Amino acid sequence: xxxxxxxxxxxxxxxxxxxxxxxxxxxxxxxxxxxxxxxxxxxxxxxxxxxxxxxxxxxxxxxxxxxxxxxxxxxxxxxxxxxxxxxxxxxxxxxxxxxxxxxxxxxxxxxxxxxxxxxxxxxxxxxxxxxxxxxxxxxxxxxxxxxxxxxxxxxxxxxxxxxxxxxxxxxxxxxxxxxxxxxxxxxxxxxxxxxxxxxxxxxxxxxxxxxxxxxxxxxxxxxxxxxxxxxx
Amino acid sequence: xxxxxxxxxxxxxxxxxxxxxxxxxxxxxxxxxxxxxxxxxxxxxxxxxxxxxxxxxxxxxxxxxxxxxxxxxxxxxxxxxxxxxxxxxxxxxxxxxxxxxxxxxxxxxxxxxxxxxxxxxxxxxxxxxxxxxxxxxxxxxxxxxxxxxxxxxxxxxxxxxxxxxxxxxxxxxxxxxxxxxxxxxxxxxxxxxxxxxxxxxxxxxxxxxxxxxxxxxxxxxxxxxxxxxxxxxxxxxxxxxx
Numbered sequence: 040x041x042x043x044x045x046x047x048x049x050x051x052x053x054x055x056x057x058x059x060x061x062x063x064x065x066x067x068x069x070x071x072x073x074x075x076x077x078x079x080x081x082x083x084x085x086x087x088x089x090x091x092x093x094x095x096x097x098x099x100x101x102x103x104x105x106x107x108x109x110x111x112x113x114x115x116x117x118x119x120x121x122x123x124x125x126x127x128x129x130x131x132x133x134x135x136x137x138x139x140x141x142x143x144x145x146x147x148x149x150x151x152x153x154x155x156x157x158x159x160x161x162x163x164x165x166x167x168x169x170x171x172x173x174x175x176x177x178x179x180x181x182x183x184x185x186x187x188x189x190x191x192x193x194x195x196x197x198x199x200x201x202x203x204x205x206x207x208x209x210x211x212x213x214x215x216x217x218x219x220x221x222x223x224x225x226x227x228x229x230x231x232x233x234x235x236x237x238x239x240x241x242x243x244x245x246x247x248x249x250x251x252x253x254x255x256x257x258x259x260x261x262x263x264x265x266x267x268x269x270x271x
Numbered sequence: 272x273x274x275x276x277x278x279x280x281x282x283x284x285x286x287x288x289x290x291x292x293x294x295x296x297x298x299x300x301x302x303x304x305x306x307x308x309x310x311x312x313x314x315x316x317x318x319x320x321x322x323x324x325x326x327x328x329x330x331x332x333x334x335x336x337x338x339x340x341x342x343x344x345x346x347x348x349x350x351x352x353x354x355x356x357x358x359x360x361x362x363x364x365x366x367x368x369x370x371x372x373x374x375x376x377x378x379x380x381x382x383x384x385x386x387x388x389x390x391x392x393x394x395x396x397x398x399x400x401x402x403x404x405x406x407x408x409x410x411x412x413x414x415x416x417x418x419x420x421x422x423x424x425x426x427x428x429x430x431x432x433x434x435x436x437x438x439x440x441x442x443x444x445x446x447x448x449x450x451x452x453x454x455x456x457x458x459x460x461x462x463x464x465x466x467x468x469x470x471x472x473x474x475x476x477x478x479x480x481x482x483x484x485x486x487x488x489x490x491x492x493x494x495x496x497x498x499x500x501x502x503x504x505x506x507x508x509x510x511x512x513x
Contacts, residue, residue, distance in 0.1 A: 056354075119475050120468045121431035123438070127448045127464035131274040131457040200341070207344040213438060214452060224350050228439050232354045241347030248342035 059242075060235035067236075071223070075243060077137070078219025081212070082205045082251070084141055089148030089201060096149075097156035098182070107157065114150040122147070122211045130215055140212035147208060148201040155197025159190030192266065195259040199252055206248040210240075220244050277458025278465060287462075294447070294466065300361070301443035301470070304436070305429045308365045312372035312425060317418065320377045324384020324414070325406045333381045337374040345371060345432045350439050364436045364443075371432060372425035379421025383414030419482035423475070430474045434467050444470060 064071065100107040117125075125143040133139045163186050171185045210221025218225070223240030227233040260267065281287055288294045323329040348367040353359035357366065387410045395409045411418075437445030447463030450456075 116472070119427065119431070119471050121434045121445075121471055123434045123445050123448055124464035124467040124471075127451075127460045128468075130452070131461060203342050207342060210344040210346040211435065211438070213346070214449065218346075221344065221346055224344075224346055225438060228350050228353070232359070234354050237347075237350050237354060241344065241351060244344045244347060245342050252342070 056232070056234050058234050059238050063235040064239055071220075071239065071243070074220050074222050074240075075247070077217065078206070078209050078221075078244075078247065081137065081140055081144060081209050081217075081219060082202060082247075085144035085148050085205050086152075086198060086202050088141075088145045089152050090198065092145070093149050093152035093156050096153050097160055100153070100157050101160045110153060110157070114153055117146055117150045122208055123214060126211060126214050135215040135217075137212075137217045139215050140209065140217050143212075144205050144208060148205050151201040151204065152197045155193050155200070156190070159193025159197075160186060162193065163189045188263075188265075191263055192259070195255065195262070199255045199259075202251045202255060203248045206244060206251060210244060220247070274457040274461050277456075278461035281458050281462040282465070292446075294444070297442065297444050297446055298466075298470070301430070301433055304361055304365050304368065304443060305426070305433050308368035308429050308433075309372055309422070309426045311365070311369040312376060312429075313422065315369075316373045316376035316421075316425075317380055320380025320418075320421075321384060321406055321411070323377075324381045325402070325410060327385065330381065330385070333374075333378050337378045340371065340374040345435050346438060349436055349441070353439060353441075359440070361442065364433070364441045368429045368432055368436075372429050375424045375428065376418075376421040379417050379424070380414065383417030383421075384410050386417065387413045416482075416486045419486055423478040423482055426478055427471060427475045431467075431471045 096110060100110045122143060125146065126139060129139045129142045133142065167189070168181060168185060171181050176185065209219045210224060212218035213221045213225045216222075220240045220243040223236050223243070227236030227238075227240065230236060286293070320333070323333060345367070348370060349364060352363040352367045355363070357363045384406075391409060391413070392405055395405050400409065433443045434445030434448070436443050437449040444463060444467050447466065448460055451459030451461075451463055
């Protein structure tokens with residue numbers, strides 16, 4: 040009885056506003072999981088699409104010097120545009136949809152990936168390619184069996200950076216209502232500064248980024264068995 | 272591009288610039304918050320980076336710090352400071368931005384100090400320089416180009432990130448965008464985006480020019496420098512989009 044009165048007084052004076060509340064997470068697991076799903080889908084789609092566009096661009100940019108300049112200059116420019124402005128540029132065309140967020144994210148991941156892919160391809164020693172050509176490798180085989188394995192560490196480094204920063208960037212999507220876990224951050228802010236919700240969103244983003252990075256590091260190890268002995 | 276026309280009309284209206292809480296007011300607030308954040312971060316990051324770089328300790332720490340900071344969404348930090356006892360307002364925004372500006376400056380200062388030729392340091396010691404003199408008169412000037420790159424990266428990042436403060440009801444130019452979204456006024460949204468993007472690009476260009484003028488040694492504008500060929504992209508590129 041007494042505790043109930045205490046609780047009522049507490050609610051009027053200062054509602055408890057814990058930094059983390061497990062019961063909040065359990066009570067809202069459905070909406071949290073839905074937002075987490077959206078977050079993961081957006082990240083994966085952005086990085087995969089970015090990589091698919093970046094690879095041919097990087098290959099073209101390596102071929103000709105006059106193409107490398109504009110590609111790198113454009114990527115620097117896109118880099119500098121703040122994400123909120125980017126979404127604001129795209130939103131009038133595609134509306135308040137996930138497509139808006141996805142287009143912005145693809146552009147940013149594309150920019151990171153093109154630079155890393157290009158750097159990786161440029162670092163392939165010219166005499167190795169020359170030797171492969173001398174042995175009768177065609178362009179396709181040269182790319183997949185010589186360039187690809189040698190540039191793979193740089194590619195993977197790019198994909199890791201792109202993934203981690205995309206996970207963080209998805210949160211800005213709240214501007215069009217599709218910010219994944221970012222929705223929890225602004226939602227908690229709007230709900231009278233409800234800390235448990237904000238921290239759940241923020242912590243979720245950080246953990247998701249670290250998990251993605253770990254998975255990609257594992258994938259890199261699997262894909263480049265020859266590098267293991269060297270690095271250790 | 273109807274919205275683009277609306278945006279031009281918005282930007283052409285002098286009233287939108289001069290009214291209270293108009294573009295000029297928001298720009299002033301944006302710049303004030305950004306400058307304070309960069310200065311605060313410099314005060315913390317540069318001496319710490321000098322110390323770590325001079326002693327050669329804590330390299331792993333500064334690398335780990337900059338990697339982890341990449342994973343923390345800016346929006347989260349902006350919000351988290353606002354719900355501490357600091358309260359929500361320009362102070363919380365400034366602190367959050369300063370925290371984000373520290374890693375690039377720290378890493379670049381550290382790397383710059385470590386990159387100084389050990390023979391030069393040795394020679395300075397042999398000539399009777401004290402440790403403090405070695406740090407400030409030998410290592411600091413030699414590390415200056417990289418240190419300035421760190422400051423520039425951090426400053427551009429802060430100016431860009433300050434727009435996000437508007438998502439959690441803070442000030443700055445981002446407000447035009449968030450307000451436009453709320454009122455379904457895409458003209459204002461695009462106008463805000465143009466302003467924010469222009470400010471970020473101008474800051475970058477201006478700081479490149481400043482650091483070019485201030486840095487001792489060979490004068491080459493960064494974007495004219497021939498790119499090194501290596502498996503690693505430029506060491507101190509902005510790192511992440513914001």
